[in-house]
Amino acid sequence: MTTPDTTPDVMAPAPRPPLLSRLGALGPLLGLLALMAVATALNPDFLTVSNLSNVLTRASFIGIIAVGATFVIVSGGIDLSVGSMAALMAGSMILIMNAAAPSLGITGSILLGMLSALLIGVGAGLLHGTAITRGRIEPFIVTLGTLGIFRSVLTYLSQGGSISLDNALSDRYSPVYYGKLLGIPIPILVFAAVALLGGLILNRTRYGRYVQAVGSNEQVARYAAVDVTRVKITTYVIQGLCVGIATLLYVPRLGSASPSTGLLWELEAIAAVIIGGTALKGGSGRIWGTVVGAVLLLSIENVLNLTSIISVYLNAAVQGVVIIIVAFLQRGRRT
Amino acid sequence: MTTPDTTPDVMAPAPRPPLLSRLGALGPLLGLLALMAVATALNPDFLTVSNLSNVLTRASFIGIIAVGATFVIVSGGIDLSVGSMAALMAGSMILIMNAAAPSLGITGSILLGMLSALLIGVGAGLLHGTAITRGRIEPFIVTLGTLGIFRSVLTYLSQGGSISLDNALSDRYSPVYYGKLLGIPIPILVFAAVALLGGLILNRTRYGRYVQAVGSNEQVARYAAVDVTRVKITTYVIQGLCVGIATLLYVPRLGSASPSTGLLWELEAIAAVIIGGTALKGGSGRIWGTVVGAVLLLSIENVLNLTSIISVYLNAAVQGVVIIIVAFLQRGRRT
Amino acid sequence: MTAPSAAAFHGVTRSFGPVQVLHGVSLQVRPGEVHALIGENGAGKSTMMKILGGYLPPSGGSLEVNGQPAHFRNSRDAEARGVVLIHQEFNLADDLSVAQNMFLGRELGGALLDDRAMNAQAAAALQRLGLTLDPRTRVRELSVPHKQLVEIAKALSREARLLIMDEPTATLTVRETDTLFALIRRLREQGVTILYISHKLEEVKALADTVTVLRDGRVVSSAPAQDLTPHQMASLMVGRELEDMFPPHAPPSNAPLLEVEGLSVPGWATDASFTLHQGEVLGFAGLVGAGRTELFEGLLGLRRSTVGQVRLKGRPVRLGSPGAAARAGIVYLSEDRKGKGLLVDFQLRPNLTLMTLQHYARPVLDPRAEQRALERAVQTYGIRTGRLDVPASALSGGNQQKLALARILEVHPQVIILDEPTRGVDVGAKREIYALIQQLAAAGQGVIVISSELNELLGLCHRLLVLHSGRVVATLEGEAMNEQTVIQYATGLRTPAAQVPA
Amino acid sequence: QTKQVIGVSIPSADHGWTAGIVYWANQTKAELEKMYPGLSVIVKTAKDSNEQANQIQDLYTVNKINALVILPQESAPLTKPVADLKKQGVFTLVVDRALTDPTAQSAYVAGDNPGLGRVSGEYVGKTLGGKGNVVVLRGIATVIDNQRVDAFENVIKTKYPNVKILDKQYANWNRDDGFRVMQDYLTRFPKIDAVWAQDDDIAVGVLKAIQQAGRTDIKFVLGGAGMKDMVKKVMDGDKLITADVTYPPTMIRDAMRLLAKARMTNTAMAKSTIIPSVLVTKANAAEYYFPKSPF
Numbered sequence A, B: 001m002t003t004p005d006t007t008p009d010v011m012a013p014a015p016r017p018p019l020l021s022r023l024g025a026l027g028p029l030l031g032l033l034a035l036m037a038v039a040t041a042l043n044p045d046f047l048t049v050s051n052l053s054n055v056l057t058r059a060s061f062i063g064i065i066a067v068g069a070t071f072v073i074v075s076g077g078i079d080l081s082v083g084s085m086a087a088l089m090a091g092s093m094i095l096i097m098n099a100a101a102p103s104l105g106i107t108g109s110i111l112l113g114m115l116s117a118l119l120i121g122v123g124a125g126l127l128h129g130t131a132i133t134r135g136r137i138e139p140f141i142v143t144l145g146t147l148g149i150f151r152s153v154l155t156y157l158s159q160g161g162s163i164s165l166d167n168a169l170s171d172r173y174s175p176v177y178y179g180k181l182l183g184i185p186i187p188i189l190v191f192a193a194v195a196l197l198g199g200l201i202l203n204r205t206r207y208g209r210y211v212q213a214v215g216s217n218e219q220v221a222r223y224a225a226v227d228v229t230r231v232k233i234t235t236y237v238i239q240g241l242c243v244g245i246a247t248l249l250y251v252p253r254l255g256s257a258s259p260s261t262g263l264l265w266e267l268e269a270i271a272a273v274i275i276g277g278t279a280l281k282g283g284s285g286r287i288w289g290t291v292v293g294a295v296l297l298l299s300i301e302n303v304l305n306l307t308s309i310i311s312v313y314l315n316a317a318v319q320g321v322v323i324i325i326v327a328f329l330q331r332g333r334r335t
Numbered sequence C: 001m002t003a004p005s006a007a008a009f010h011g012v013t014r015s016f017g018p019v020q021v022l023h024g025v026s027l028q029v030r031p032g033e034v035h036a037l038i039g040e041n042g043a044g045k046s047t048m049m050k051i052l053g054g055y056l057p058p059s060g061g062s063l064e065v066n067g068q069p070a071h072f073r074n075s076r077d078a079e080a081r082g083v084v085l086i087h088q089e090f091n092l093a094d095d096l097s098v099a100q101n102m103f104l105g106r107e108l109g110g111a112l113l114d115d116r117a118m119n120a121q122a123a124a125a126l127q128r129l130g131l132t133l134d135p136r137t138r139v140r141e142l143s144v145p146h147k148q149l150v151e152i153a154k155a156l157s158r159e160a161r162l163l164i165m166d167e168p169t170a171t172l173t174v175r176e177t178d179t180l181f182a183l184i185r186r187l188r189e190q191g192v193t194i195l196y197i198s199h200k201l202e203e204v205k206a207l208a209d210t211v212t213v214l215r216d217g218r219v220v221s222s223a224p225a226q227d228l229t230p231h232q233m234a235s236l237m238v239g240r241e242l243e244d245m246f247p248p249h250a251p252p253s254n255a256p257l258l259e260v261e262g263l264s265v266p267g268w269a270t271d272a273s274f275t276l277h278q279g280e281v282l283g284f285a286g287l288v289g290a291g292r293t294e295l296f297e298g299l300l301g302l303r304r305s306t307v308g309q310v311r312l313k314g315r316p317v318r319l320g321s322p323g324a325a326a327r328a329g330i331v332y333l334s335e336d337r338k339g340k341g342l343l344v345d346f347q348l349r350p351n352l353t354l355m356t357l358q359h360y361a362r363p364v365l366d367p368r369a370e371q372r373a374l375e376r377a378v379q380t381y382g383i384r385t386g387r388l389d390v391p392a393s394a395l396s397g398g399n400q401q402k403l404a405l406a407r408i409l410e411v412h413p414q415v416i417i418l419d420e421p422t423r424g425v426d427v428g429a430k431r432e433i434y435a436l437i438q439q440l441a442a443a444g445q446g447v448i449v450i451s452s453e454l455n456e457l458l459g460l461c462h463r464l465l466v467l468h469s470g471r472v473v474a475t476l477e478g479e480a481m482n483e484q485t486v487i488q489y490a491t492g493l494r495t496p497a498a499q500v501p502a
Numbered sequence D: 001q002t003k004q005v006i007g008v009s010i011p012s013a014d015h016g017w018t019a020g021i022v023y024w025a026n027q028t029k030a031e032l033e034k035m036y037p038g039l040s041v042i043v044k045t046a047k048d049s050n051e052q053a054n055q056i057q058d059l060y061t062v063n064k065i066n067a068l069v070i071l072p073q074e075s076a077p078l079t080k081p082v083a084d085l086k087k088q089g090v091f092t093l094v095v096d097r098a099l100t101d102p103t104a105q106s107a108y109v110a111g112d113n114p115g116l117g118r119v120s121g122e123y124v125g126k127t128l129g130g131k132g133n134v135v136v137l138r139g140i141a142t143v144i145d146n147q148r149v150d151a152f153e154n155v156i157k158t159k160y161p162n163v164k165i166l167d168k169q170y171a172n173w174n175r176d177d178g179f180r181v182m183q184d185y186l187t188r189f190p191k192i193d194a195v196w197a198q199d200d201d202i203a204v205g206v207l208k209a210i211q212q213a214g215r216t217d218i219k220f221v222l223g224g225a226g227m228k229d230m231v232k233k234v235m236d237g238d239k240l241i242t243a244d245v246t247y248p249p250t251m252i253r254d255a256m257r258l259l260a261k262a263r264m265t266n267t268a269m270a271k272s273t274i275i276p277s278v279l280v281t282k283a284n285a286a287e288y289y290f291p292k293s294p295f
């Protein structure tokens, strides 16, 4: 560099990040494409519109929850309770709908039920966020606790059995899952909307920037006048809302809730987030990665259903191996 | 060298070790004592020797695994696979014992089986550690993957059913669980030994110091010429060994392994570690806290079985509430 | 030269990605001398020293230590040859204790560690620096100057033949600096060679035998210290004549801007009251540990504190949190750049705009407007970086400081509290920061400066408050505002009998 | 020759009984495919209701099944997905757990959960001579568990009012929980006459706990489902395991056989077939002993 004596040297125009790290960032996508290629080779039906639409529809539940989990994880937290929360929401929602139907009518009670699911989500999020920030308890512990609590309450409500939506309600409500708009199943549209909105919030709004800052270094964020407590609480509320939205789509599908509803969804959601390239320690993350992660997880399951090359006992092993391979493909990003 | 020429007057006194944070450090212990008081009030049988010995014996499995988990977590990692690993070990161990009995004799094959469990632990630990350090894959993902893989392999080996130890072997081996030494059940003694050794290693050896340094600041550790890769791999090996030891005690109890063996042990082990005051993000931790955490978790379950004050459906809710309360008691420690 | 050089660089180059930082530097360090290395922020001083210390490999060229070629793969290799580096950015594990950090990687004891011996030795090493500190304290709990002293003690406790100090005094006040210098001189007598980096040119003049000036990754001069005045050093560094460091200041108005009454921060400061006027630059002096940092952290709700009353332009305000303070127009620059100042993993742009995002939200953030702001700030504050899209951690220490300063000034605050504003900043840039402070004051804003450099405080401030053990012991202005008086108050040699109401 | 694709969707082998289901499903697949050349049988396992719902959708869209045999993880959540398949023209044979909407199932091969509870209740009541203390270990919180326990309690309450149920806790159909819950029961209740473990896996843990405590007040432990080890014990005249109540995983075999026959020979199949839960005692144990099954 030939430097003029006085003025600071002119900045080079920001060049693009190195190719390798850009490729690494595409890791999960590459993983998904590779999986799709293998799947199609194993069973050409994989690539049919109806199958792909099935897979995406299913990925919507975990995917929507995982969008919320991305916020929580980027901010440096974790929420283990999402599966139980979904179960509790589904159960309460159905009970409320059934109870309200005689007085409010079908549509009215469905709307009331939907609203109540979202409210439970907001409430749970506030509870988590407050216990974690003001109560200064580790997120892992708080949400492990509520994992037990939510599921227990549902078990109590259902007296150990299952809670089913009345038929009339079920018929009116089921298009929310089974219906299509412009040929695309509604859950996929909702998933896309949630992901887009999530991406926009995380990457293009003040709040999203604060979430990243808090996850990167809470102390610095605090000194920079970021209201860390509010930012954190809000991530848990977003998580709760996302679980609520996923439950709104889940209930019309199966029309019931039981103590085993949503079991282990937390692991799947967190796995989707991390396969997507978000670091568990927080600070940075990307919604599109999470979306790819969720689709990838559900595709593995789908492929296993489509083929019978190996023993049924080994399904989970194949899933495990694929997850590790995909994570390996995108490891370039890590420091 | 003594004081330099310009003797400075004594500086501000060393800041007091704040009483509050010292009390906070005792949080889990306080929690345990409170729980024991409540338990005794609810059912005086709680404090009987035989009940306490039952509780401690059961706590041994999770406790020993949690000692290993403390190393992993302090170093900044996580191992989700411990439950599946235990199941795989138990199954393999039994199969090996059964197969070897005719040729090696009872005692020989028991020893071979025990050795093989420990070797599986070491192997799994090496696998995890290597994938995480050299493969640069998030620990969460690696061990989520092997969680599926280990359990699948066991399910395959058992064809979904259970694998049982032959009677002759079982009779010879069962004292390892049911036997007593100086009136104390062997699992409790082993737990105590593992905890003491773990505490010694973590707090009083070079290696333990490096584990903390790596978890606190990997870069600093690297600059101090700590072999970060080896330190990390070793924590997973220690975890594997601890799971192995726990399995050695587990198998003689029921003499069988099945796909439900060790389910969710990972959550219990991590919960024990964190209730004990180790931060999930790594850097510092204490084995005695982990021990208290494990005993506490198992005591909650025991108390619930000893009383019928509330609906069984709500057991998990009570557990959740107690966990959160205990964590709240020891929150003083957090920064 | 008869004896071989203690250390020598031969045409050493170093690049980070496409950006070349060192352009073939050659340098001889005579054994047993104190050799100062000076240069503007980002000139490449730390990079050179990291290479010598075994922390970074060179891209080209070669090194010699004691006449023998040196190819260090890591710092352990360098230490084996007696080369020890004290980092500019602290290199301590927060969760470990002071003693554990000092002995990390070379613990005492056999199979079991001998913590008692390590604690004793650590305490002794700290004592040599005049610091009485429980070696079992976790580093997380230390203040920045104390971390600095621990970092120094850590290096001193190793058997160094060649000791590299990268801005060891950036946050130390006169007394600690004096103690350190006494130590350095003793080490020199014992034949230890010292490579010393500092932006405090008076110190360099007082201490060094030889001064080497680095500019843009090239050595521009290497000469005996006695041949250079601090002013000449500065001119060599920036490559042109520097005018007066401190621009003349306009008198402040009499209108009070910020009035604080009865501020106490438990354990740190007791019943402090002061008034900042519009257009005033108010200094806070005191020794390390006097509680200046904590006082203002308390004021902004960053620590637990109690306060009688705070008035801004005569109106009572409540400053419960940094957010409330920022909304009221009060901002604070932390002395702890790495821990509290910058998001080191983030790029420069989000770092700069973190406190002013509302200006870029319409309502969706406009990264291009942010980028323009960054380009402006880079110009205004002279932030030197090869590229704009690097993480903040890739900036040199002084340039990180400028970025942190730029962030809080983006807020256009009324009251600006600056804790060590020129920490690690080169003379040229320092001058610009001083000018900026005067400009802000001239525009009617109020500036509070906390600094370890007495010169800076004396040259910059209208009035000076001295803190001792958490109490305001003096308010000085005019004639009374001189080095001797300040030191007397700060060390407690003089008591606040003559206190003027602030 | 008719060509038929039968999909079989069952829970994955996560405890003894489901392992038996998986085993018999695979055995029967081999048997039937050999017997009927035009037939192909696809066996799939699912870890939860949600996955099972996905799975039967995949079986329809991709594997193009004509008939489905399903042993639902849970009834309620699978009712809708099965009903959908039936609407698309797939013959749906539901095994063990009846759907909440009976019109969703073309045919039903039923295990008899209330029956299991009833038979168990009768045995416990009668063997105790109408008087004594019983502890109950439940399974996992599901409808099945409720049906069994309700039927059991009902028999005890109405027919044996002097038999006292001391407590009911979940043991999650696994051995470890059986052991732990029983250990605590033993601490808590000084006198227990009989244990209803409801499931043979739980009973394994219960036996170990009793053995460890060395308690002699317990007269017998009644499991359920017909696990081979337990049936063997009954056969051999074990002191504590005096009987068992079947809930045979072979019901999946029976269902598959019935369906294959009906489809391949184009005959109608009975709308509902009940596989009763029967009491296994020393007298009839040999009939229920399948040493090759994993269960």
Ligand SMILES: Nc1ncnc2c1ncn2[C@@H]1O[C@H](COP(=O)(O)OP(=O)(O)OP(=O)(O)O)[C@@H](O)[C@H]1O
Residues within 6 Å of the ligand: C016, C019, C021, C039, C040, C041, C042, C043, C044, C045, C046, C047, C048, C088, C384, C385, C386, C390, C393, C394, C395, C396, C397, C398, C399, C424, C426
């Ligand atoms: N890891 C890195 N990646 C990219 N650039 C870097 C990295 N480390 C340093 N640089 C660049 O190298 C140049 C020299 O940095 P260095 O830290 O050596 O400066 P310095 O002379 O010590 O400055 P200061 O006085 O501010 O401490 C700077 O422009 C800096 O941005």
Ligand SMILES: Nc1ncnc2c1ncn2[C@@H]1O[C@H](COP(=O)(O)OP(=O)(O)OP(=O)(O)O)[C@@H](O)[C@H]1O
Residues within 6 Å of the ligand: B012, B013, B014, B015, C142, C143, C144, C145, C146, C171, C267, C268, C269, C286, C287, C288, C289, C290, C291, C292, C293, C294, C335, C450, C451, C452, C469, C470
């Ligand atoms: N009132 C006090 N009581 C006890 N210790 C004190 C007190 N004031 C200061 N200290 C000591 O000073 C140390 C650090 O103080 P610190 O350096 O943060 O103060 P400061 O005045 O902000 O320093 P600087 O002038 O460098 O900013 C603490 O570890 C503490 O031991």
Ligand SMILES: [Mg+2]
Residues within 6 Å of the ligand: C045, C046, C047, C088, C166, C396, C397, C398
């Ligand atoms: Mg530097």
Ligand SMILES: [Mg+2]
Residues within 6 Å of the ligand: C143, C292, C293, C294, C335
């Ligand atoms: Mg300070």
